[in-house]
Amino acid sequence: MAVLMEALFPSVSGKLTADAPLAPLVWFKSGGVAEWLFEPRDIADLQAFLRDLDPAVPVMALGLGSNMIVRDGGVPGVVVRLGKPFARVARVDAVTLDCGGGASGILVSSTARDNGISGVEFLRSIPGTVGGFVRMNGGAYGGEVKDILVDCDVVLRSGELVTLGNADLGYTYRHSELPEGAIVVAARFKGRPGDPVAIQTEMDRISASREASQPLRSKTGGSTFKNPEGHKAWQLVDQAGCRGLQVGGAQVSEKHTNFLINTGGATSADIEALGEEVRRRVRENSGVELEWEIQRVGTPADGLNTQQAGTQ
Structure with a gap:
């Protein structure tokens, strides 16, 4: 090779x-x-x-x-x-931003604030890049990418560059129909006119809420499971007695039970096995089948290739 x-x-x-x-x-x-x-x-x-x-x-x-x-x-x-080269954000008009696929949520939301564009504050709370937001319909604190995306530029697996509109992505909860192997290289987000001071106040509120409720200073992967219809994943995990549960070096966070953490020496196998044990216990306790929100990619150490579609 x-x-x-x-x-x-x-x-x-x-x-x-x-x-x-x-x-x-x-x-x-x-x-x-x-x-x-x-x-x-x-x-x-x-x-x-x-x-x-x-x-x-x-x-x-x-x-x-x-x-x-x-x-x-x-x-x-x-x-x-x-x-x-892909971590850039520029204003297109009074309410629209043109963002590179490698730009962070913090950069996008801060640029929006500086230009008096409201409606994208929630991106401040998502630790990822524009490419990932677009692929996974990223969302938090009442907002989702499907609410602000105008269109995106995508390089297909063939190398062809195409522009896809919001409707082309078939958005559902934390999912899009973006073709396998495709890479989002840019996206346009549209907000609404807003006051920079008010926007910063909302971003500060979101930041403080995340700091208080999530184990941000740990080695974690963010929200582990999707919220099932009519339920909150963290409550189901807590009710199943999984708070603090450990497998090897992996642990269910004591601070937020929908977060798994690497306590120091966890292998990815430890982390994934812990997630599957949590799913089993929740299923037995409540009858609800939790779905992974975290992307699991690549080959386990035993060599079985179970690679999933790529993520950004």
């Missing part, structure tokens, strides 16, 4: 790294390596790379790695990480 990649991409503009450790790039700080990690210089570089890449090679996008378990056997194929 290494020889093949080097032969196919002798003049790649971005950075291409073999056997790249992914644990330092994800919030859980666990998991294996990427067979290849590609950090494109710009959109054209990404297009050319994907166009020339063997269609059989899997591709996964990686943002801040905040809502992801990278399995211990690593990720086969290519992991694409959008860096600084």
Whole structure:
């Protein structure tokens, strides 16, 4: 594979790294390596790379790695990480922002505030990038991406650059119909006129609420399970007696039971096994089947390839 990649991409503009450790790039700080990690210089570089890449090679996008378990056997194929060239936000008009796929929620919401654009404050609370928000219909504190997205620019697995409107993504709760292997490189978000002081006040309220209720200073993966219809996942987990439950170095947070944490030496297998044990206990206690919200990608240490669709 290494020889093949080097032969196919002798003049790649971005950075291409073999056997790249992914644990330092994800919030859980666990998991294996990427067979290849590609950090494109710009959109054209990404297009050319994907166009020339063997269609059989899997591709996964990686943002801040905040809502992801990278399995211990690593990720086969290519992991694409959008860096600084994609971390830009600019105002289009009085209420619209043009955002790079690698821009953080903090940058988007702060730029909106500076330009008097309200309605995107909730992005301040989501530890991820625009690409991930768009793919997963990210949301919190009463807002979702489907409420603010105008359209997005996407590089398909074939290397083709297309623009998809909000309706094209088929949004549901924490899910979109974005094609597999596609990478969001930009998006337009539309808010409404607002007062910068009031916007900052709301962002401060959201930040304080998160700090008080979530284990933000731990090695965690954010919200673990989707809220089932008519229920709150954390309550179901708590009622099933899972607060503080441990498997190896992984633990259900004492502070917020819909968060799993790496107490220091957890493997990704520990974390995933803990999540499955929580699902089992909740099922037995309440009859409710919890669905994972965290993306689980790659190959377990036993070598069984169970890679899921990529996330940003």
